[in-house]
Amino acid sequence: MPELPEVEDARRRAERALAGRRILEVATVPDPIVYEGVSPRRFAAALRHRRVERVGRKGKHLWLELDRRPWPLFHFGMTGSLQIYRDESERPRFWKVELLAEGGGRVAMPDARRFGRIRLRHDPATEAPLRDLGFDPLIALPAAEVLLRELARRTAPIKAVLLDQGLFAGVGNWIADEVLFQAGIRPHRPAHRLTPAEVSRLRARLRGIVRRAVAVDADSDRFPRGWLFHRRWGRDADARTGRGDKIVHATIGGRTTAWVPARQR
DNA sequence: CTCAGTGTTCAGTG
DNA sequence: TCACTGAACACTGA
Numbered sequence: 001m002p003e004l005p006e007v008e009d010a011r012r013r014a015e016r017a018l019a020g021r022r023i024l025e026v027a028t029v030p031d032p033i034v035y036e037g038v039s040p041r042r043f044a045a046a047l048r049h050r051r052v053e054r055v056g057r058k059g060k061h062l063w064l065e066l067d068r069r070p071w072p073l074f075h076f077g078m079t080g081s082l083q084i085y086r087d088e089s090e091r092p093r094f095w096k097v098e099l100l101a102e103g104g105g106r107v108a109m110p111d112a113r114r115f116g117r118i119r120l121r122h123d124p125a126t127e128a129p130l131r132d133l134g135f136d137p138l139i140a141l142p143a144a145e146v147l148l149r150e151l152a153r154r155t156a157p158i159k160a161v162l163l164d165q166g167l168f169a170g171v172g173n174w175i176a177d178e179v180l181f182q183a184g185i186r187p188h189r190p191a192h193r194l195t196p197a198e199v200s201r202l203r204a205r206l207r208g209i210v211r212r213a214v215a216v217d218a219d220s221d222r223f224p225r226g227w228l229f230h231r232r233w234g235r236d237a238d239a240r241t242g243r244g245d246k247i248v249h250a251t252i253g254g255r256t257t258a259w260v261p262a263r264q265r
Numbered sequence: 266c267t268c269a270g271t272g273t274t275c276a277g278t279g
Numbered sequence: 280t281c282a283c284t285g286a287a288c289a290c291t292g293a
Contacts, residue, residue, distance in 0.1 A: 003271050033289080060272080078272050079291080094291095113290050115272055129273090156283060165273080172271050234293095235269080254285065256270075 002060055002076035004138060004170030005213035010082035011057040012217075017084045017105040018052040018064065025100040034096050034111060038120045046070055046120055047099065056124065059133045059169030063124045070120045073130075077115025083108045133169035137210045141203065148199045151191040158194060158202075159187035160253025171206070173255050174229055175213075179205045181228040186264045187250070187257050232258035 026047045028040035035043060050066040057063075062082075063073040074080075083092045084107050091098060092110040097118060099107045109116065121127050135142055142150075154161045162168055162176035171179075180187050183201040185194065194202070209227075216222035223229050231239055231247060235256070239247040245262040 006271075075272085078270065078289095112292095113270085113272095113288095115289070117273090154282075160283085163272090174271055253283095255272090 002078070002080060003172035003175050004060065004136070004210055005175075005218035006081075007057055007060050007062055007076065007170070008138060008214050009218040010076075011055050011062050013084050014062070014064070014082055014107060015055040017107055018099070018101050019054055020052070021102040021105075022049060022051045023047050023099050023101055024049075027098040027100075029096055031096055031114065033114050034116055034118055036117045036119050038118070040097075043072065043097070043118065043120060047072060052101070058125065058130055058136050058139070059165055060172070061124070061130055061133075063121070069122045071122070071124060073117075073119040073121050073124045074109060075117040075119075075129075076109070077111060077113065077117065079113040080109055080111035080116030083110060133165055134167040136169045137171065137206050138214060141207050144196070144200045144203050147203055148194075148196055151194055151199060154191040156191060157188045157252050158185060158191045159255075159257055161191040163253055163255065168206070170210075173257075174232065175206075175209060177232060177258050178209050178228050180264060181260055182209065184264055186261075187252050187259050228258060228260070 026044035028044050030040060050068055053065045053067060055062065055064055061073060061075050063071050065071055084105060086104050086106060092108055094110040094112040095108045096111055097109050101107065109118070124130050150167060151161065159176055159180060162171050162179060163173065179202060182205040183198065185198055185202060213223065220229060226242060228241065231241060235249045241247060241260055245260045247258055247260055250257050
């Protein structure tokens with residue numbers, strides 16, 4: 001479940017469970033794909049007995065700031081998430097790591113498809129992969145003129161450009177489609193051909209969508225009724241919006257794209 | 266059995 | 280160097 005709002009929700013839940021507490025135990029499973037550049041053993045040793053000061057996020061990455069470096073850095077890939085519970089019996093299927101905190105709270109990262117990553121960094125914000133991220137729309141969304149200038153250099157379809165983490169950190173497939181739907185922009189449009197008015201709308205909708213999704217704790221059942229999100233799933237040939245407009249599916253930027261020709265130009 | 270998939274990376278091309 | 284495209288990665292669930 002991992003686009004910006006889901007990761008921000010994970011960050012807040014992790015902060016509630018861990019901030020100010022020590023990590024008493026670290027359980028791991030052997031997985032040289034998900035653990036990148038660090039063995040589970042060394043990872044566990046770096047975290048054990050440390051106090052968590054706060055939890056950070058940029059784009060789709062989340063990290064724990066401990067009282068000693070290095071710090072753990074997580075990416076949830078397609079199917080990773082953060083689960084918080086108290087009883088060991090609730091340890092999720094496909095778990096990769098589980099922390100036991102002072103007070104008995106447990107925090108685990110499961111990841112069925114193993115596209116997620118667990119890393120160790122001395123200063124996550126200034127090292128790869130975070131160093132290469134663009135702006136995070138929840139933290140600092142640039143002015144429309146700045147966006148317009150960036151988009152002017154890109155000839156790829158706007159849908160593909162929205163997915164570029166080096167520009168829009170944290171935007172994933174459903175957010176990109178939602179932004180273009182609400183801004184009334186056809187996903188195939190070359191980014192450099194967007195008008196200033198369109199870039200302005202795109203910026204406003206990106207901000208609105210991310211803020212709203214975060215405000216409802218990334219709980220998609222609480223996303224506004226009119227959002228494309230609720231009707232975009234599964235390449236259903238007769239899918240329609242609430243207003244009866246046809247939803248079509250295409251592959252753009254290598255990803256399934258849902259859009260509404262009647263509303264997007 | 267087949268295929269899509271809330272993501273990223275890398276090789277190849279222009 | 281840079282922008283861009285498409286394949287590869289791994290594996291579940293429909």
